[in-house]
Amino acid sequence: MRTENQIRSLSDLEYVAQRSNRVLTLFSGGVDSSYVLSVLSKHRSCETIAVTVDLGDGIDKADLNTIASHFGVQSIICDGRERFAREAVLPALRCNAKYMSLYPISASLSRPIICSIAMEQAEKFGCEVIVHTANQSQNSLRRLNGALDQLNFDGFFGSPYEYSALTREEKIDALRRCGLSKFQARGTSGDANLWCREFESGSLDNPESFLVPGHLFTWTAKRPGASYADTISIEFHQGTPVAINGDGLSLVELIARLNEHVGAFGVGRYAGLEHLDQGEKVLEVREAPAAHLLMDAYRHLEMATLDTELLREKLALEQVWVREAVEGRWFAGLRGAIDQFMNHVATAVTGLVQYKLREGAADVCSIRASKPRYLTNRDAWEKQVARVRGARSLLALHDADARRESSIGISALVNGSGELANME
Template identity: 30%
Template sequence: MGKNPKKVVLAYSGGLDTSVILRWLQERYGCEVVTFTADLGQGEELGPARAKAEAMGVREIFVEDLREKFVKDFVFPMFRANALYEGQYLLGTSIARPLISQRQIEIAEAVGADAVAHGATGKGNDQVRFELAYYALKPDIRVIAPWREWELTSRTKLLEFAERHQIPITRDKRGEAPFSVDANLLHSSSEGKILEDPAHGPDEIVFQRTLSPEAAPDVATEITIDFRHGDPVAINGEALSPAALLTKLNALGRANGIGRLDMVENRFVGMKSRGIYETPGGTILLAAHRAIETITLDREAAHLKDSIMPRYAEVIYNGLWFSPERHMMQALIDASQHSVNGRVRLKLYKGNVICIGRESPDSLYDSRVVTFEEDGGAYDHKDAQGFIRLNALRLRLGAMKGRRGGAL
């Protein structure tokens, strides 16, 4: 692909794979490597990543806390749509990739790098998500994907390379990891190895962010969540920043065994894969947001929004956050949220999120119209007769022609 790059910005975790990639880039291309490590709330200390990069001769090291931006500008906009991929997945990994990619490109431009690199494998979705974002933001950027180029095709070869180049290997990395984990403030994802057979349920050791529902308290936890323009702004009346609010919901979800999902999904690259997801705070947030929308959204607006949700979720899953279609759908979704204001009361109990109340100054719910008691003339029952006859007209005409029961 032409001459070697001069400077590469690497998405760097400090783990075995990206540390090997760092040295491989230096050796294979003879280029300067800049490392970028993002704190998205994965729950790991990032100091060691900086220290390891320094030990490997990296001069420009970026370690950044992006938790607030992650939740405010990526997670919350997605939750305004009530997005679920294939009806279940809350897109915890998918929504993190555009932010990492965006910041990686910004750093590349700031330091004068002519290439970026990632550690995603050639079988997964993440390679697509990273690279579609790179090209959308900087069309002429060179992308290096070592897993599609090198000959280090096994864990043994990775370890041998690391030992040969004196890359520190933690004790737990020398043994065969039972499954792989990706985590951020929204969720934790576990897959591979012992989890590859979908016929067998996951052992309890897989779950890191939630108690089992059986071990959760026998007494329900009741909370309130306040919304403003579709975004949560307070829990139990306490105003919180986006990241602090999601952190609080995660703690509440964890304690009550909420947010576990065992799913076989269709990857964008064509294969089916099995993943174990834990999204405690997100599961609570989705239930609360849908509850406040039930009293604040017009029927047709709500139905239109629901009709585009699967497409919106698929676009995010496939790595097209920066695409024209996502921006168009986001504009529609955001326009629907101006009146999504108010408070939802929830009961959290042994894996369940139960709405027990909702109220809003912008509520469209009118007790005078819906009541079974005397409504004071708010609704004229006689109006229903013409409404029904008009809607029945095509059915009656079809039946007259012998096309009964919806037959064409």
């Protein structure tokens, strides 16, 4: 990765701002990205564009505009939901993309899409710099930097928090002095999109003893008075989910409905460790009801429609795909090559999977493939196989017997060839 044009500290950010006409910064409205706006706002000769990419977990436009306008910055919100669903979520679904087979990957999928959109906006507005706010304890650092590098962004890019480590409280105090007093200390940090909501840090820092605050969960939280059917079916066409309970939906709509419906039963909560760039491990907690059910349903339909040896090879390639995404090599080539294989395989995955939902679980109760490899009546199959294979065995036995008799006759002729010659 190129390092000569990377922003890695607040000093780097100051240096770049003094020498640039226009800077694009990724803006979530949180403490980290708001603090970056406060730093950039000091450089009046450098225009700042604050770009927010909506990936499906709600964007508070009024809040974003309030913070951006406070610093005299233009706020731009880009709707990336459909693109995220098609270019990242669907390939992840077809790869059953779980980190170490434990939980659905999420930020590994969203960061490349965010970078692609950021580069488009940077080109549109003539921005020479792209700033993000990941730090060394966040894997997003290498994913965002990796994507921008692989996409050949030719300006400065990176995060000032890579080498400048400020506490949340220090940033909040600085923003308060700038006239923004809305920010409060909190115990965890989070990231969300239409596929997954994940949390880390604070009360989740120590894997040996942690308690997940109930208020963190949205999709899987209990909803008094709400009523949802306890059966649900998902229909796939050539590897793409297209309907729930017979209702045709776009991919974004389908995921959103599953998050609400399946989440109401408390299905789709995960906790597990993930490695940092140098091998250290950190705890992450997440909820992903739609991802949970869709990946399970897809696997069942694969089992129903694909050859077993093909499936075995696919399983090995799935974790290679996940590794490339997790390590920030989304645009490096290998992941894309595996995608071609996965897309080819997906053309056979058509059918429906039905579940019975109960508290904390989804039990599969029906698998129906359009071109199945499974048996629906084992006894009838046994009889049919016995007739066919039995007839083949009898024919083979007759053939073998005929060959044996023929062989004996030829042998007799050969053995008596001298005697026959004398008779002539």
